Amino acid sequence: MEFTLSGDAALTKDRGLVVFKKVEDAIIAEKVLKEANYQVRLVAPPPTFRMGCDLAVEINLVEQLSVERLFSEKGVNYLKVTPLKGGGELLDIVKVTNFKEATMVKAGNMKLTFDDTTGIILNVSGGGCPDIPYLSVSLIGRKLTEAPRPRENGFTLCAMMLDRAFVECLELWRKRAS
Amino acid sequence: MMLICGTVPIENLPLTLGEAKFEGESLSVNNFKIPCTQGTTAMTGAAFSVTDYLKLDPPQVLIVGDTGRGKGSNSLYEYLIQRLGVLLPDVLVLHYCLPNIALMRSLCESIRRSSKRPIMVADAGSMYGAKAAGLATEFDIFTPDPCEMGFLADPDASHPAYINKHLFEANANEGKVPELVATAYQLKSAPKLLLVKGAVDYIAREGKVIDTVSEPDIPELEAIGGTGDTITGMVSAFVYAGMKLHEAAKICATANRMAGKLAQAEVATKVWQLITQFPVVFEQMKIRG
Structure with missing residues (x-):
């Protein structure tokens, strides 16, 4: 388990964070994603990203759709997915x-x-x-x-x-x- | 050699390196026949139409099946990173792939170590990856649409789905494209030449618009999947033939529109139907090798 975000600004640019209400949800989510061969890791998110617990899962943001679908199929509880950089809102126009x-x-x-x-x-x-x-x-x-x-x-x-x-x-x- | 790299929507197609041939509705590569639809196949078909017309070697392609999970994309990049120093292409075109910053970095590092630097073209997911990795300036040509131009001008976005809303609104008014181009250039998120494909096509060098193409006006082309890919393919092939970047961009923006007119394009037209028109268009434009 890693408790820091990537230090390289360019490397964090394509990363997204899944945030959770409870620590156990984050641990379950990481396990489910790793079993499905996603490259993810548990991280301690910066304070501005914290909504529930102080543990999050870092994902490749471009895979957001399939990650959320997998959570739905496996009954994984999560609060939201947000990009590590930028405004954090998907275009809705x-x-x-x-x-x-x-x-x-x-x-x-x-x-x-x-x-x-x-x-x-x-x-x-x-x-x-x-x-x-x-x-x-x-x-x-x-x-x-x-x-x-x-x-x-x-x-x-x-x-x-x-x-x-x-x-x-x-x-x-x-x-x-x- | 001109090397086109990208994924195709056939899940179990193995990583394949070979000569491409456009055959109307399909593209043949080695023993595979692949439908010529939106994406890498449309781009390759258009590139073939140029090399065939100019009697040059056909494009070499490195393709792999990938329907979105990224396994094929990653294997393609890993192969390129290992083999680029042996393949030594003159023009390298990177297209539909799952964006991956780490692999894009390794690829650019491999190119820097290579004995020959190719002319580098990126579009689609590879362009997203290059921009997100902060490596846009290592490329010679990007061919975004106005929305993707907004993405290049957004310092934080790693994908067009997450661009700042005001940049998306700006691209609705394509007159704002020159501002977006200048911003992207200042942010080092643009290559040497940008060809922004839209109702008006903008050709920009080093952050400044140097030319536009707006005729013939065929609005239906925007709805047809693959019409941006054809421009990218043609530009890459004309550059391979020795044409200057901005000249190739202008010719291809015009040729795409003329092909739409000749094919009497409707919104349901298939991209391969436009590609079949390119030899006639090149003849009409009196393009010679």
């Missing part, structure tokens, strides 16, 4: 662009476009993490109401942004249908 007979929703670096008449997903663009090309193939050509949510099969922050765009598309489609 979406932008909608209307094309002729199609709508594109942009969330962060991800864009998803669907057919206004059928609700079929026509295209996915943007992103840079390796699950995006895979998720694109699983989404394109399927109806919004029948396609799997990107957060179910994705692993990365790009997949998280794609999920935001997907949810917004689904809401727009349902509103129009009703």
